[in-house]
Amino acid sequence: MIKIGIAGAGAIAGVHIDSYKRFPEHCKITAVCDTFKDKAEAMAAEKGLKARVYGDLAQLLADPGVDAVSICLPPNAHCSAAMDGLGAGKHVLVEKPMAGSLEECDRMIRAAEESGKILGIVSQNRYKTPVDKLKRIVDRSLLGKISYASFDSLWWRAPTYYDLWWRGTWAQESGGCFMSHAVHYLDLMHYLFGMPSGVRATIHNVGHDNSECEDLGFAVFDYPDKKIHFTCSLVCNGERQSITVEGENASASVPWTVYANQSLPNGFPQEDSDGRKALEEAYSSMANLPFEGHDAQLLNFLRAIEGYEAIALDGRAGKKTIELIMGIYKSSVTGGLVSFPLKPEDPFYRKESMVKLMPKFHEKKKSVDNFSASTITLGRDLGR
Numbered sequence: 081m082i083k084i085g086i087a088g089a090g091a092i093a094g095v096h097i098d099s100y101k102r103f104p105e106h107c108k109i110t111a112v113c114d115t116f117k118d119k120a121e122a123m124a125a126e127k128g129l130k131a132r133v134y135g136d137l138a139q140l141l142a143d144p145g146v147d148a149v150s151i152c153l154p155p156n157a158h159c160s161a162a163m164d165g166l167g168a169g170k171h172v173l174v175e176k177p178m179a180g181s182l183e184e185c186d187r188m189i190r191a192a193e194e195s196g197k198i199l200g201i202v203s204q205n206r207y208k209t210p211v212d213k214l215k216r217i218v219d220r221s222l223l224g225k226i227s228y229a230s231f232d233s234l235w236w237r238a239p240t241y242y243d244l245w246w247r248g249t250w251a252q253e254s255g256g257c258f259m260s261h262a263v264h265y266l267d268l269m270h271y272l273f274g275m276p277s278g279v280r281a282t283i284h285n286v287g288h289d290n291s292e293c294e295d296l297g298f299a300v301f302d303y304p305d306k307k308i309h310f311t312c313s314l315v316c317n318g319e320r321q322s323i324t325v326e327g328e329n330a331s332a333s334v335p336w337t338v339y340a341n342q343s344l345p346n347g348f349p350q351e352d353s354d355g356r357k358a359l360e361e362a363y364s365s366m367a368n369l370p371f372e373g374h375d376a377q378l379l380n381f382l383r384a385i386e387g388y389e390a391i392a393l394d395g396r397a398g399k400k401t402i403e404l405i406m407g408i409y410k411s412s413v414t415g416g417l418v419s420f421p422l423k424p425e426d427p428f429y430r431k432e433s434m435v436k437l438m439p440k441f442h443e444k445k446k447s448v449d450n451f452s453a454s455t456i457t458l459g460r461d462l463g464r
């Protein structure tokens with residue numbers, strides 16, 4: 081029985097607690113901590129946990145009755161909390177984004193290797209049935225040679241979203257919508273296609289005057305044989321989030337849609353209904369995932385601790401996503417092509433030098449410790 085500690089009792093902590101509670105044969109939650117100890121107490125009571133409650137992370141990490149910790153803290157705390165957790169002999173699962181810099185990612189990866197404990201990074205959208213099926217379709221080359229894909233990481237957040245103290249600053253949140261929202265889709269991009277050779281990008285702030293960082297951005301990723309276009313936004317009503325992959329035989333999207341063309345003698349398209357039907361049949365014959373989202377990812381974390389599975393998203397996978405984001409930020413500042421990987425001597429490898437180079441779109445003038453309501457949504461459309 082794995083004994084779980086929850087670090088941070090804010091919005092996402094409730095999702096972790098609900099997921100762990102679905103697997104009582106694997107784990108039980110024994111401790112919850114938040115610098116606002118009353119929040120941790122209220123969370124434990126609301127979720128019906130018989131858990132010790134701490135107001136200091138160091139106390140939770142010193143608790144011998146905790147084997148593994150879910151780090152549900154603001155982004156700037158991820159690296160130090162993970163390092164301290166691994167140093168204290170705990171397995172660690174870190175919410176997205178893994179960390180605020182590549183240098184921090186490398187330290188976390190080293191700490192995990194030295195401790196022999198498991199470091200997992202949350203990116204729960206890998207565990208959505210339509211995404212999983214699209215991955216299998218791409219891996220089996222069912223679309224033919226892929227020339228182009230587009231990712232629309234479209235979200236909507238009101239300006240008050242940035243009133244929370246850690247949001248909307250390069251120092252605390254480590255970035256804007258690319259860091260906090262597109263992080264999910266950038267993970268899916270390298271999960272589906274591997275790492276690109278380079279990126280050109282621009283970032284903007286068109287609707288959030290309490291944030292230093294971007295709320296809109298565009299990137300084009302270079303691969304030897306394809307281009308990927310990526311849009312990230314916090315100003316899109318309806319949050320129509322999607323991935324479309326264009327192959328020479330057909331295109332497929334999440335939410336699931338498929339099109340197949342064949343050529344008329346003059347090069348104009350006509351529908352290839354057999355090709356389309358074959359893909360529809362391939363899709364519906366694939367099994368759905370038994371668990372989705374955080375449930376599935378946390379179960380993998382538990383089974384990796386038990387030694388039955390490899391951790392699916394480790395520190396190296398998490399670092400790839402941070403590398404893509406840093407490439408985007410570097411290109412937005414330099415105005416040109418940025419090649420991967422970014423080396424340790426690159427100013428975009430370290431947080432301090434990166435932050436100095438980034439534009440401050442606005443001064444953050446308003447800051448609240450907590451919102452009165454803790455309800456959040458986790459995006460949409462990837463599950464359809």
Ligand SMILES: NC(=O)c1ccc[n+]([C@@H]2O[C@H](COP(=O)([O-])OP(=O)(O)OC[C@H]3O[C@@H](n4cnc5c(N)ncnc54)[C@H](O)[C@@H]3O)[C@@H](O)[C@H]2O)c1
Binds near residue numbers: 116157
């Ligand atoms: N996977 C997802 O879809 C998803 C969704 C939302 C948030 N997140 C991520 O989860 C993390 C937390 O986000 P949130 O929305 O829950 O934030 P939140 O502000 O609601 O919760 C964070 C909590 O951590 C506490 N805290 C801060 N520093 C602490 C410390 N040093 N020790 C103990 N407690 C501390 C705060 O008091 C707060 O209660 C962020 O990294 C965010 O990006 C992920």
